[in-house]
Amino acid sequence: MKKSKLSLFLFIDAFGREIFLRHPFFLNSRVVDNKKLDTILGYSSACDPSIISGKLPCEHRMWSSFYYDPEGSPFKWTQALSILPDSIFRRGRVRHYLSRIIKKSLRFTGYFQLYGVPFKDLPLFNYAEKKRIWEPGGLLRGESIFDELARRDIPHYVHDSAVNDETKLARLTAEIETQRIDFAYCSLGRLDALMHAVGTRDEKVTERIRWYDKQLSRLISTAEEQYEEVAWYVFTDHGMHDVTAGYDLIADIEKTGLQWNSDYVAFYDSTMARFWFLKKGARETITAALSEHRKGRILSDEELKREGVLFEDGMYGELVFLMNSGIQIVPSFMGIKQIKGMHGYAPADADSAASICSNRKLPRDLTKIHQIYHLMRKELGCCD
Numbered sequence: 001m002k003k004s005k006l007s008l009f010l011f012i013d014a015f016g017r018e019i020f021l022r023h024p025f026f027l028n029s030r031v032v033d034n035k036k037l038d039t040i041l042g043y044s045s046a047c048d049p050s051i052i053s054g055k056l057p058c059e060h061r062m063w064s065s066f067y068y069d070p071e072g073s074p075f076k077w078t079q080a081l082s083i084l085p086d087s088i089f090r091r092g093r094v095r096h097y098l099s100r101i102i103k104k105s106l107r108f109t110g111y112f113q114l115y116g117v118p119f120k121d122l123p124l125f126n127y128a129e130k131k132r133i134w135e136p137g138g139l140l141r142g143e144s145i146f147d148e149l150a151r152r153d154i155p156h157y158v159h160d161s162a163v164n165d166e167t168k169l170a171r172l173t174a175e176i177e178t179q180r181i182d183f184a185y186c187s188l189g190r191l192d193a194l195m196h197a198v199g200t201r202d203e204k205v206t207e208r209i210r211w212y213d214k215q216l217s218r219l220i221s222t223a224e225e226q227y228e229e230v231a232w233y234v235f236t237d238h239g240m241h242d243v244t245a246g247y248d249l250i251a252d253i254e255k256t257g258l259q260w261n262s263d264y265v266a267f268y269d270s271t272m273a274r275f276w277f278l279k280k281g282a283r284e285t286i287t288a289a290l291s292e293h294r295k296g297r298i299l300s301d302e303e304l305k306r307e308g309v310l311f312e313d314g315m316y317g318e319l320v321f322l323m324n325s326g327i328q329i330v331p332s333f334m335g336i337k338q339i340k341g342m343h344g345y346a347p348a349d350a351d352s353a354a355s356i357c358s359n360r361k362l363p364r365d366l367t368k369i370h371q372i373y374h375l376m377r378k379e380l381g382c383c384d
Helices: 017-022 044-051 077-081 092-106 145-151 165-177 192-198 203-226 251-254 282-290 299-306 369-379
Strands: 001-011 033-037 066-068 124-128 156-158 181-189 227-235 245-247 264-268 272-277 296-298 319-323 326-328 354-358
Touching: 001 203, 001 369, 017 033, 033 192, 033 369, 044 369, 077 227, 077 319, 145 181, 145 369, 156 165, 156 192, 181 369, 192 203, 203 227, 251 264, 251 282, 251 296, 272 282, 282 296, 282 354, 319 326, 319 369
Parallel strands: 001 181, 001 227, 156 181, 245 326
Antiparallel strands: 033 354, 066 124, 227 354, 264 272, 272 319, 296 319
16 A cells, blocks of 8 residues: 655755756656756855755854864864875875774764864864754754654654765665655765766756656656555756956965964865954955955845855954855865866856755745745644
């Protein structure tokens, strides 16, 4: 016998609106409706908590991964690692291996990577995603859809971020075949990683999307065999930009003559630089250096507030500088090499836009990624 209903929320990382439109074959015969969605300024560290909570980063308090907090930093002991020579320290495999060791030693359950943060500077920062956000109590503030599922004891599937897309889909398929679940949230990350490496227009991108098309079609067919009603939604958190140039923003700041960790501290993401000021006059000096910059712009408090990322306490930075679309900060605390694709630029840029498609008519007022949370609650029979 078929079970009554299954709600599938299938997340393809970086499958933005522009990418979706370039691949009209994707679930073409199954899609009833599709929409562009506005993303959130920042990275997945901001977007994902917003999608599962319905709140903006200023509300759930998760924006970028690292923030200035020398007193509360869990990384103080890692300063001893700064004796490692750069030839070792900069190797991706070494950093990945050390990330696993540090994550285990600190008992973090959330996503954690050192990226290219210098070991000598790591003790200045704290880390936001210490807990796994895909379970109850995972956010710094507020609840997520997983709190709702647990509270109502709804049988559900949620992906394991530590395994690949193939394994995630195989495990979800097994849950569907045995009718053990009523709800699923599955995040797939291979497309995002690929476009970081090759850009958005490489033929490998089309091949990967064809793979998703085939796999998800099969998954949906299996669900329809086991359930009377299947509601599915394929969505993402942001798009992807082709990187056209790298720029050494760190060198510009060092030319001001200000002293690191005496006058100021900064965190250099791939597309943003976030500053904290320790001495009088440092803000004015850095503001002057960046005010007429050709490669990006300082974001005003009004813009940060409009985007939902203004933190009155300066948790994630007292000044935020955003690079122009397609320009990557190289080197940065995320890495030393220019890559082919990146996200985290202005949400208004076309390549930043997210997307959603479904076998259901989508609500007219669904226009932003954090509103997907309300769509999930609606599928669960909740009345907001």
